[in-house]
Amino acid sequence: MKNNYCHIYLVRHGETDWNVKGLVQGHSDIPLNENGRWQAKELAKKLARINFAAAFSSDLIRAKKTAEIVALEKKITLKTIAALRERRFGRLEGKSHKEGETAKELAFLWSKLAKLTDEEKKKYQLEDVENDEELMARFIPALREIAIAYPGKNVLVVTHGGVMRAFLIHLGVGDEKTLPPGSIKNTSVFKIDSDGVEFWVRNIEEINKNQ
Template structure:
């Protein structure tokens, strides 16, 4: 089984450096162009299903791939972006200025401390487990699939899948990039094949 982890195309909030989180921000024109190029690049990576966050920026990106490959698109709520509560709509510089103590506590213990009104790392991890369980049950672990989600969530999802691989920690990938992982349903092992591939956007 091959798993293609895909981040949605660009939004205006991406350009501004604002945290989107649970806000339902659509792709901008550049993001739609990126999604089209991404869909073309996926021609070389045939899939049987696409699993997507229901947030519009991810759904729009996934729909272009689904339409081109004529495959089923499954919306999975646990793939939504990390919820940052009162920090959403702000840049990291603004958060540091407006919420210095909260940011410090969150940075020191994200497993148990959440942004004001947001979610903890433990909550995010549980969502990743739930998402993978759903995908594994639907595919039987034998179908090549794409998973379209968001920067922070994909970082945590990647870390969850590769938890037994030293050095494979959380990293934010680029908009409309492709990270490819192989999965063996017999051994339940994951292996990184390609990370943050974005040459199709040039």
């Protein structure tokens, strides 16, 4: 029997110069670099066999451009949704997450989260940084709306590594230790099936194997 699940291909955007430099991006609107544009073109080739009914991305240029390159190949219209944005990092944006005070604050955040219960993690707040509860409160409803609108269809959704990581942890696919920050690489793809309420992660290693 044919199911009516929406098949969401959830993708992280291509590389930016801030990715290379190890700078916190968050809501900062940083464009793809040359390698990022190449990655997006390679992604389009990997997804060539998928018949997409629609394409969505966050409204940040790095996700939007990645999606545009794939959508152009598919001849489908791209729609942007602000709720698909990366986690807001506030005053930490533009600073290195590998060194200095920012690195210390982020290390404290991740180590603190690792020790909290699931419910405590959702509400834990580092000043100026969007917590998991706030993040999922905008991200999940956006995905549900897409799933409800496209039952039985394939849909491309290009978003960001941090929000993808939080979503996968929310679904129980991993935790703070098995899915550490930075574990979702540029243009990685996850297939998510949804009935508009629940979500199920499907294995598509054949798409990610060359990442």
